[in-house]
Amino acid sequence: MHSVSLPIIGTFDAWRDAARDLLSAGTAPEDILWSHGTAAQDLFSDAAPLPRGDRPVIASKAFIQMANLVVWHSDPERFARLYGVLHALQRDKRLLEDRADPRVEKLAKMAKEVSRDKHKMTAFVRFREISAPGTNRRAFAAWFEPSHYITEPTAPFFAKRFGDMDWTIVTPHVTAQFDGTVTFSEGRERPDISDDATEDLWRTYFRSIFNPARVKVKAMQAEMPKKYWKNMPEAALIPEMIATAQARAAEMAAKAPTLAPARAAPILDRLHAEQAERLQTQDQFLTALQGCRRCPLWENATQPVPGEGPLDARLMFVGEQPGDTEDLTGRPFTGPAGQVFDRALSDAGIDRSGVYITNAVKHFKFQPRGKRRLHQNPDRDEIHHCKWWLDLEIERVKPRLLIALGGTALESLTGTRKDLLKRRGQFEETPDGRQLLVTVHPSYILRLPDPALRTEETARFHADVALAARA
Incomplete structure (x- = not known):
């Protein structure tokens, strides 16, 4: 049994050299006892110099890159795992390509965890200025508690980023110092580092860029775990900003600009016309819609729901927005309201495949309630941001008659939903001169609690659809 004790500083180079010697002598993985920082204590270990042989050692670039991450992991078995895979690579040169192999899978997971910890260190180290007698360079210090032994491999990042100042990063494992060159020493306990004058300025900046409308606490904590908060001056502001986020978001919405002024209309029309020219085919239209970011609704919706039907349809039915079923299927009017709609089409003698069916808003807006998603x-x-897509559909289909199903559709097509129930069953003209028939949305019928009233409204809705067919 061979005992290999690797140093805290220079761990990778030491492991690489030891692994090369042991492998060249044909030493099996089970005959090596690895330790880190202190010599291994084992009754059967051999403290003699490591054997060296003349066998060639094969190590691919991919393995070296993986090893240079895994050796910094905190798992005490990391060195043995690495050597075991390196030993197996001498027989199977394509072993690393088999991610189903549990040995390779484990190393890949460890490498990923180290990479993530290095990223956290570069993001959450906070330097504070300290006095530096006898030098013209400014000096800074920081305390950080990484999950793995990553101070040494991460120090070059700080040397490149902050090469114009002297700095020290103290961690429990290793202390890194820079005064033109990077040096390492043993880790230390947390030093007493006072706040500096820049922290109030940093807190002011952090508060100013905090967007209360985009608060997602779980996502934030996944990227910025609480274990780092105590070392970050801005972290003290987070609880208060989360608590007031809803009120601040409402205030922002109230102060937000409304529709563009009239003098901007010609400019917007020209821009929209140029964009529309690039979306002539259905594939181009669908691809562009999938990338729509005109309003925040895309963030929580499963997918946008485009209209469907022939592009020479004489009737275009415009609904309000996709529902839960439509959001999942990607097709309009496929949920409960769609069933009411389909029965009305059938009674009116309208073939659904011969008309164009779409929505004024293309993404599902909802409020999570347990496992349910409640329509909003x-x-x-x-509505305004999504009108561009509806206008493009109308321009491509050029229907003889538009049918507005509900208030959202009516507002999108005419600019107002006022007096919807008084206007239903009547013909109007849109601002661009297209013929429009006003009616209710099928979901309005489904929400009526009185069965008799629901029956009456269903008959009226069927009459409205029949009127569209005759027109």
Whole structure:
């Protein structure tokens, strides 16, 4: 049994040299006892110099890159695992390509964890200025508690980023110092580092860039775990900003600009026309819609729901927005309201495949409630942002008659939903001169609690659809 004790500083180079010697002598993985920092204590270990042989050692670039991450992991078995895979690579040169192999899978997972910890260190180290007698260079110090032994491999990042100042990063494992060159020494306990004058400025900046409308606490904590908060001056502001986020978001919405002024209309029309020219085919249209970021609704929706039907249809039915079923299927009017709609089409003698069916808003807006997603009405800005897509569909289909199903569709097509129930069953003209028939949305019928009223409204809705067919 051979005992190999690797130093805290220079761990990778030491492991690489020891592994090369042992492998060249044909030493099996089970005959090596690895330790880190202190000599291994084992009754059967051999403290003699490591054997060296003349066998060639094969190590691919991919393995070296993986090893240079895994050796910094905190798992005490990391060196043995690495050597075991290196030993196996001498017989199977394609072993690393088999990610189903549990040995390779484990190393890949460890490498990923080290990479993530290095990223956290570069993101969450906070330097504070300290006095530096006898030098013209400014000096800074920081305390950090990494999950793995990553101070040494991460120090070059700080040397490159902060090469114009002297700095010290103290961790429990290793202390890194820079005064033109990087040196390492043993880790230390947390030093007493006072706040400096820049921290108030940093807190002011952090508060100013904090967007209360985008608060997602779980996502934030996944990227910025609480274990780092105590070393970050801005972290003290987070609880208060989260608590007031809803009120601040409402205030921002109230102060947000409304629709563009009239003098901007010609400019917007020209820009929209140029964009529309690039979306002539259905594939181009669908691809562009998938990338729509005109309003925040895309963030939580499963997918946008485009209209469907022939591009020479004489009737275009415009609904409000996708529902839960439509959001999942990617097709309009496939949920409960779609069943009511389909029955009305059938009674009116309309073949659904011969008409164009779409929505004024293309993404599902909802409020999570346990496992359910409760429908929410789109607001004025969301309707306005999505109107560009509806206008493009109307321009491509050129229907003889538009049918507005509900208030959202009516607002999108005419600019107002006022007096919807008084206007239903009547013909109007859109601002661009297209013929429009007003009616309710099928979901309105489904929400009526009175069965008799529901029956009456269903008959009226069927009459409205029949009127569209005759027209």
